Amino acid sequence: MSSKQARGRQGLPTGQQQLSFGGEGPAPKRPKLSELGNGGLQRQHHGHEDRQPQSNALLHRDATGSSFTACPVCGKHVPLLCINLHLDLGCAQVPTPTAVTAAAPGERRSRAPARPVQQGTEPQSQRRAEGKQALPGANGAAADDDAEDDAVATTGPEHPRSSPRWELSPEQQQLAPLHSRRLAVEAREQGLLAGAEDTPEPKFPLLGLRQQMAVAAAAISAGSGAGAQRYGGGHAILAYSPASGDGRGLGAGGGTTAAAPSSCCNRDDTGVRCVLEPRTRFSLQGALPRGLPTAAPPCLPGTVFASSYSAQTLLEPQLHRHRTHLAKPHELQDATPAAARQPAPPLRLFVDATAVRGSPCCTCLKDTAMSTALAAAASTAVDRGRDPAPAGPSPPAAVLEVPVEMPPVEALWQVPHSAGFKPSSDSYHLSNSDHGGDSSSGGGASASCRHGLNEHGLDPGPVAGNIPLHPMFLPRGAVASRRVCTTWGPKPACRQEGAEEEEEAARAAVPEVIAEAAAVAGEMRAEVSHPALEGQYLVLEFVTPAEEAELLAMCDDPVLKPSWSPWIGQMYGNATAQKTRGKRWGVLPDYHRRGVAPVEHPLPPLLRILTERMRVQVGLLRCFQPNEANAIDYWRSRGSWLRPHVDDRILSGDLIVNLSLGGAAVMTFARERDKDEGGHPGLQQHQQQQQHPRQSAGDEVRVRLAPRSLQILSRAARYSYTHAIAASDLLDARRVSITFRRSELRPFERAER
Numbered sequence: 001m002s003s004k005q006a007r008g009r010q011g012l013p014t015g016q017q018q019l020s021f022g023g024e025g026p027a028p029k030r031p032k033l034s035e036l037g038n039g040g041l042q043r044q045h046h047g048h049e050d051r052q053p054q055s056n057a058l059l060h061r062d063a064t065g066s067s068f069t070a071c072p073v074c075g076k077h078v079p080l081l082c083i084n085l086h087l088d089l090g091c092a093q094v095p096t097p098t099a100v101t102a103a104a105p106g107e108r109r110s111r112a113p114a115r116p117v118q119q120g121t122e123p124q125s126q127r128r129a130e131g132k133q134a135l136p137g138a139n140g141a142a143a144d145d146d147a148e149d150d151a152v153a154t155t156g157p158e159h160p161r162s163s164p165r166w167e168l169s170p171e172q173q174q175l176a177p178l179h180s181r182r183l184a185v186e187a188r189e190q191g192l193l194a195g196a197e198d199t200p201e202p203k204f205p206l207l208g209l210r211q212q213m214a215v216a217a218a219a220i221s222a223g224s225g226a227g228a229q230r231y232g233g234g235h236a237i238l239a240y241s242p243a244s245g246d247g248r249g250l251g252a253g254g255g256t257t258a259a260a261p262s263s264c265c266n267r268d269d270t271g272v273r274c275v276l277e278p279r280t281r282f283s284l285q286g287a288l289p290r291g292l293p294t295a296a297p298p299c300l301p302g303t304v305f306a307s308s309y310s311a312q313t314l315l316e317p318q319l320h321r322h323r324t325h326l327a328k329p330h331e332l333q334d335a336t337p338a339a340a341r342q343p344a345p346p347l348r349l350f351v352d353a354t355a356v357r358g359s360p361c362c363t364c365l366k367d368t369a370m371s372t373a374l375a376a377a378a379s380t381a382v383d384r385g386r387d388p389a390p391a392g393p394s395p396p397a398a399v400l401e402v403p404v405e406m407p408p409v410e411a412l413w414q415v416p417h418s419a420g421f422k423p424s425s426d427s428y429h430l431s432n433s434d435h436g437g438d439s440s441s442g443g444g445a446s447a448s449c450r451h452g453l454n455e456h457g458l459d460p461g462p463v464a465g466n467i468p469l470h471p472m473f474l475p476r477g478a479v480a481s482r483r484v485c486t487t488w489g490p491k492p493a494c495r496q497e498g499a500e501e502e503e504e505a506a507r508a509a510v511p512e513v514i515a516e517a518a519a520v521a522g523e524m525r526a527e528v529s530h531p532a533l534e535g536q537y538l539v540l541e542f543v544t545p546a547e548e549a550e551l552l553a554m555c556d557d558p559v560l561k562p563s564w565s566p567w568i569g570q571m572y573g574n575a576t577a578q579k580t581r582g583k584r585w586g587v588l589p590d591y592h593r594r595g596v597a598p599v600e601h602p603l604p605p606l607l608r609i610l611t612e613r614m615r616v617q618v619g620l621l622r623c624f625q626p627n628e629a630n631a632i633d634y635w636r637s638r639g640s641w642l643r644p645h646v647d648d649r650i651l652s653g654d655l656i657v658n659l660s661l662g663g664a665a666v667m668t669f670a671r672e673r674d675k676d677e678g679g680h681p682g683l684q685q686h687q688q689q690q691q692h693p694r695q696s697a698g699d700e701v702r703v704r705l706a707p708r709s710l711q712i713l714s715r716a717a718r719y720s721y722t723h724a725i726a727a728s729d730l731l732d733a734r735r736v737s738i739t740f741r742r743s744e745l746r747p748f749e750r751a752e753r
Ligand SMILES: O=C(O)CCC(=O)C(=O)O
Pocket: 576, 630, 632, 642, 647, 658, 659, 723, 737, 738, 739
């Protein structure tokens, strides 16, 4: 390292201080790119001559003559032309400009290929032309700045200078619009950073909670107006936790940014941007890998949308929209370190003034008065955010207590369906992938995660170690362009107009999506609609091994929880599953009286999570609301087997879903020829289930059910084939299945008629 470079590094803290602004008064102007270098600093700090030599040392060149500077925030050495982009990315990346070494035809041909850099030896016009080629159309601060060129020329070591022509990579071009918004935001940030200017460390991490929230509000605010278009008129929510207030909420990807999908509101000109105060950023990292997206409507109070992005990243929706994760409040709360857990307070919304405009929209802002109140509160929040943070954890005054209590966990499951919320097609994205390498994603396959909820519906805590994720939950790397994901997700208003077509489209999309997701991991994860068994779908690794263990433990739990049935030999020897134990939850179908008895043991939270996951992640199941589930405990040593049967065609709905746990088995499907067409088969079903179905060899389809897989039986597979598992087809010592159904609430009297 040259002595100048060394000086440059040493000089960083000073340079950093120089870039700090005072806290009071109007938001100061962000330093121009050039001001990071010699000329700019001279201008900015004229009268402070003693700093000038150090500021000179902030710039150096590499062997190709490219100029670098130390980032004033993180200290990394960044190509000068990319410093804004680097800042825009929240210091997460050090972008590299693409050097086009070959000059364009006729351009600069006469120039000597290498010569020492000397101040002033290059004609001004030529330097200007070079500067203009930098960051075309995107980074005016770099492109237009003569002073920057001066700085480069005077401060770099004397390397031969080629004739580089800088161009933005496609990714950089995509990010370029960030720059303008970044400018707007940064001024406010800098104002808020006044208290931290004496410290040499990066500043964002030093912000207190209150400041973080204010920064967030400012950032959000800056996204309105012209930027709102880029938000697609959508929502942005930042979540910070007072409990976790260790100051790492912002910067370098450390923040929890919750982003609601852009399509909550149907109107482009309406936006609500909120800072939800009482949640923790860790929530996200806990929730994301777990792959438990939820279906709560974006604007419904009590709903939190989480994504592991910093405020900077949030500013560019293109970056985060595919990472949108929907999390329920209890997920977020549960992710808070146990010591910090508190009873859930009412949600507090900080909303910036400019965000609420236009007409109230959909479920979130039907009430105009509410909009106004939110806007007023937001305005105060933003203003107060500029004040120095008070000592202690006192909450900001500009808190609007939204008069909605957090729904109890039980109620949460009802939310999407009772609220009549109909998300548009963009609302739910399962993927997080188009920038899969992002350091802040928390969504990588090895990110730490949590598992299962306890009997209170709460997460019992982190799982030791990392749990590999199924790519279907968090597909990485290849999903960005996949609009097919938009067909996944809940459609609570199932039977609305056009629902059938949509369902059909969703069905059509499922194979593609699953196969694509599978391809990401290089494994065939799912076969959808078995080629020889129409209507049979298989989703592999629907639950993680940890979840599988928890489900098995739940089934085996000897302690009778109020909502769990015990393992009993109820099916032993006289019903469908032979030499097995079973348990069941939900309504109790009575196949003899052809009716359904009321719920005895409601579906435990763990199973409700799975049904929710089914709805969100499997398009075919997006309307599936099972009200019963039964588990069967197969043991090889006991000679357990499953008789050929068709699940009751009248009592049970169109979809039967089997989850396999613990071990694999081969299920044999056999076509019931006379069930293919005509007549209502239901009344004879029970009889015919007892008979050996007529079949030929060609009518038999065997399907391996892997542990953790989810099998969906619909259409022909559901109605025209029996399914069975021979004792010899139990491939492991033990297999437990949980079958989910929707049984019609059919009064016995009617059934008996
Ligand atoms: O064990 C299975 O996967 C299937 C169980 C089943 O068919 C049933 O419970 O009706």
